Amino acid sequence: xxxxxxxxxxxxxxxxxxxxxxxxxxxxxxxxxxxxxxxxxxxxxxxxxxxxxxxxxxxxxxxxxxxxxxxxxxxxxxxxxxxxxxx
Amino acid sequence: xxxxxxxxxxxxxxxxxxxxxxxxxxxxxxxxxxxxxxxxxxxxxxxxxxxxxxxxxxxxxxxxxxxxxxxxxxxxxxxxxxxxxxxxxxxxxxxxxxxxxxxxxxxxxxxxxxxxxxxxxxxxxx
Amino acid sequence: xxxxxxxxxxxxxxxxxxxxxxxxxxxxxxxxxxxxxxxxxxxxxxxxxxxxxxxxxxxxxxxxxxxxxxxxxxxxxxxxxxxxxxxxxxxxxx
Numbered sequence: 001x002x003x004x005x006x007x008x009x010x011x012x013x014x015x016x017x018x019x020x021x022x023x024x025x026x027x028x029x030x031x032x033x034x035x036x037x038x039x040x041x042x043x044x045x046x047x048x049x050x051x052x053x054x055x056x057x058x059x060x061x062x063x064x065x066x067x068x069x070x071x072x073x074x075x076x077x078x079x080x081x082x083x084x085x086x087x
Numbered sequence: 088x089x090x091x092x093x094x095x096x097x098x099x100x101x102x103x104x105x106x107x108x109x110x111x112x113x114x115x116x117x118x119x120x121x122x123x124x125x126x127x128x129x130x131x132x133x134x135x136x137x138x139x140x141x142x143x144x145x146x147x148x149x150x151x152x153x154x155x156x157x158x159x160x161x162x163x164x165x166x167x168x169x170x171x172x173x174x175x176x177x178x179x180x181x182x183x184x185x186x187x188x189x190x191x192x193x194x195x196x197x198x199x200x201x202x203x204x205x206x207x208x209x210x211x212x213x
Numbered sequence: 214x215x216x217x218x219x220x221x222x223x224x225x226x227x228x229x230x231x232x233x234x235x236x237x238x239x240x241x242x243x244x245x246x247x248x249x250x251x252x253x254x255x256x257x258x259x260x261x262x263x264x265x266x267x268x269x270x271x272x273x274x275x276x277x278x279x280x281x282x283x284x285x286x287x288x289x290x291x292x293x294x295x296x297x298x299x300x301x302x303x304x305x306x307x
Contacts (some may be wrong), residue, residue, distance in 0.1 A: 007225070011232065011302055014232065014236070018236075021243065025243060033248055033299070037242075037251045037252060037296075038257065039254055040292060041239065044255065044258070044259055044262065047281070047285060051266055051269075051278065054278075056280065059281045060280060061243055063284050063285055064288055067285075067292060068288040068291045068292070071292055075296070075299050079299060088257075093216065096216055096220060103221075103224075103227060103261050103268060104227060106227075106247045106264060107227045108230070110230065110234035110235050110261050111230055111233060111237075114233075114235075114237035114238045114241075115259065116219075116235060117238060117241045118240060123247060123249050123250050123253070126241075127253065128257065130254075131241045133234075133238075133261060134256075134257055137234075137257075137261050138261050138263065141264045141265075141267075141276065142264050142267055143294040145264070145268050145271060145295075146267075148220060148271055151216075152217070152220060152279045153216065153272065155274060155276060156217065157275065158276040159276060161276050161277075162271070162279050164269060164280060165267070165279035165282070166267045167266060169279075169286055170284060170293040172283065172285055173260055173263065173264075174236070176277050176287070176290040177287065180293035180294065181253065181256065181293070183293060183294060183297040184249055184252060184253060184256075184293055184297050185249075187296075187297035187301035188247075188249040190300075190301055191301055192248055193248055194247045194249050194250065205242075211297040
């Protein structure tokens, strides 16, 4: 029977891979709204990682900033300027 | 008292298992369905059957679990509050998203028979 | 077999099903052709993640981890509303 730490380490490895893929796609994407949503995927994976590392106080601060306020501010900024990155 | 705790734990485990299976079905449907407005159905299965039901089951488990210590009623109350929030917020959010997607033509209704809402709005075939 | 061992074994058995569902949701969220598809996939994934966090707090035997699930379920709704407002009215805030 696999132990307790094996599960936590395996899930941390999967979440690290998912967040790395999302971050790379957010950097390479030309449509800035899609880039904001990719960074929201990365933020969700990081929130789950903070939870698994037993840091609920850090997760309680990280979730409103990285999932709530940051996409709102960046979407407001994209609407004021332009949506597609210049070529 | 011990029998009642065991009954609560078994009912909660059944509800969590139903939620896990519904999650798997909903995520498969999210990958297999053809367009956005059909995927809304998979999202509803994933949030009501996949999040509301296991949250109620988790609260039943944590009421019945003696090994969690005196804080288990805190866990049960938090799970019920989260369940009510999911029950209110998930349909409201997906409805707002679907309305915005249809009005702004961000998602096309591609394999379609007829779209009366689009005709009422004046656009013929956008 | 005591109740503690039974609950722990059950959550370990249900663990891979939830992880497979999260990976399938993440695949749709990464490759979704339009923006509402991606937002809908990440929305459903996060509500399921909130349910799974409550189940995991029973597994870890630390009920103090519960408020993370409430905050996660509240703020992902805010992401929905922001994107819907951006798509529809091109006019956000009030």
